[in-house]
Amino acid sequence: MSYLNLIERLRIPTYDNEEYATTGRVRIDHExxxxxxxxxxxxxxxxxxxxxxxxNKKAYLEKDFPQCMSCxxxxxxxxxxxxxxxxxxxxxxxxxxxxxxxxxxxxxF
Amino acid sequence: xxxKENKKTPDVQNWNSVEKVIFERRSVRKxxxxxxxxxxxxRVLEAGxxxxxxxxxxxxxxxxxxxxxxxxxxxxxxxRLCKVFKxxxxxxxxxxxxxxxxxxxxxxxxxxxxxxxxxxxxAISLIADGKLGxxxxxxxxxxxxxxxxxxxxxxxxxxxxxQNMVLAAYSLGLSTCWxxxxxxxxxxxxxxxxxxxxxxxxxxxxxxxxYPVGNPNGIIPRETHEIDWYEHGEKKTMF
Ligand SMILES: Cc1cc2nc3c(=O)[nH]c(=O)nc-3n(C[C@H](O)[C@H](O)[C@H](O)COP(=O)(O)O)c2cc1C
Ligand code: SF4
Ligand code: SF4
Numbered sequence: 225m226s227y228l229n230l231i232e233r234l235r236i237p238t239y240d241n242e243e244y245a246t247t248g249r250v251r252i253d254h255e256x257x258x259x260x261x262x263x264x265x266x267x268x269x270x271x272x273x274x275x276x277x278x279x280n281k282k283a284y285l286e287k288d289f290p291q292c293m294s295c296x297x298x299x300x301x302x303x304x305x306x307x308x309x310x311x312x313x314x315x316x317x318x319x320x321x322x323x324x325x326x327x328x329x330x331x332x333f
Numbered sequence: 334x335x336x337k338e339n340k341k342t343p344d345v346q347n348w349n350s351v352e353k354v355i356f357e358r359r360s361v362r363k364x365x366x367x368x369x370x371x372x373x374x375x376r377v378l379e380a381g382x383x384x385x386x387x388x389x390x391x392x393x394x395x396x397x398x399x400x401x402x403x404x405x406x407x408x409x410x411x412x413r414l415c416k417v418f419k420x421x422x423x424x425x426x427x428x429x430x431x432x433x434x435x436x437x438x439x440x441x442x443x444x445x446x447x448x449x450x451x452x453x454x455x456a457i458s459l460i461a462d463g464k465l466g467x468x469x470x471x472x473x474x475x476x477x478x479x480x481x482x483x484x485x486x487x488x489x490x491x492x493x494x495x496q497n498m499v500l501a502a503y504s505l506g507l508s509t510c511w512x513x514x515x516x517x518x519x520x521x522x523x524x525x526x527x528x529x530x531x532x533x534x535x536x537x538x539x540x541x542x543x544y545p546v547g548n549p550n551g552i553i554p555r556e557t558h559e560i561d562w563y564e565h566g567e568k569k570t571m572f
Pocket of ligand 2: 252258260262263264282283302304305306
């Protein structure tokens with residue numbers, strides 16, 4: 225894998241612009257989710273919200289630039305195994321993520 | 334220790350007790366309104382005291398805060414400072430103010446690329462808008478001060494010391510969160526004076542400790558990182 229080229233080193237991405245920054249994203253299984261709100265409560269990026277009434281009360285990821293840092297704290301607190309990070313965050317240029325692979329739970333070798 | 338059956342790894346791996354603590358610990362940002370007994374905090378501090386440090390220089394000093402009024406006041410002051418930073422650097426505003434803020438941000442980010450990495454940059458706005466807490470309602474906070482005269486790289490020693498405490502706390506059924514934003518308190522004279530922070534000490538991090546709401550701990554997936562491995566005259570790359 226490569227490092228940063230000179231242009232990337234000098235260029236600071238514009239944070240609130242989807243062109244230069246991929247925020248983390250979560251996949252929410254609305255079959256399992258009961259809208260308990262624990263994930264939204266624990267989320268450090270304020271990236272989740274609860275909407276709907278009664279049986280349709282569910283968690284959603286903010287549409288407009290969710291500040292998700294793919295910490296998976298929502299996955300850890302969810303009792304119903306309904307939410308998990310499926311896209312990790314990456315900022316462009318100077319802050320781009322290097323030398324990482326896919327997400328995995330701790331492995332036993 | 335907090336027990337929760339781990340649903341993410343169905344073939345429940347039997348980790349040893351240290352691995353279990355390391356893998357299950359999560360940062361917690363919502364605490365019950367219940368003070369942690371003094372002896373448990375003392376046990377956590379003992380774990381910090383026995384951290385390794387360069388040249389055994391132990392370049393740390395702890396401040397324990399358990400006074401609700403004081404913590405609330407600190408929270409308010411950090412929020413106020415975040416509002417100032419947001420005002421100076423948030424360029425998502427129209428007109429000249431937005432342009433000046435954009436310039437401020439571009440210069441500041443280059444001067445402080447770590448402190449103003451996109452994640453804390455975003456967090457400053459969240460804290461200013463009241464969408465992210467600072468001390469998260471925790472009943473106890475430990476400040477780690479660094480002795481600037483330490484051997485080599487005393488910041489690193491303080492980090493190791495703090496992680497000892499965080500892991501010890503989890504093993505005692507407590508939850509924690511590192512509070513990097515605590516250092517904003519040391520940007521002005523008020524809290525330095527009130528907490529008696531002066532040379533050779535410098536505030537490096539805060540850790541908040543308490544009993545969590547719900548069960549926020551558990552094993553989760555994280556990114557793998559590329560590892561270069563040299564052996565038998567060959568280089569292997571693995572994840
Ligand atoms: C040095 C340091 C400073 C941190 N500062 C903050 C902070 O100011 N506020 C916060 O909510 N979390 C803070 N965190 C917590 C991180 O966001 C958290 O460790 C990270 O998202 C990984 O999640 P985990 O601890 O649950 O594994 C800090 C962590 C570290 C190590
Ligand atoms: S914690 Fe789980 S069940 Fe509760 S709202 Fe979030 S995703 Fe849904
Ligand atoms: S991964 Fe972390 S930041 Fe992203 S939605 Fe879940 S709790 Fe929030």
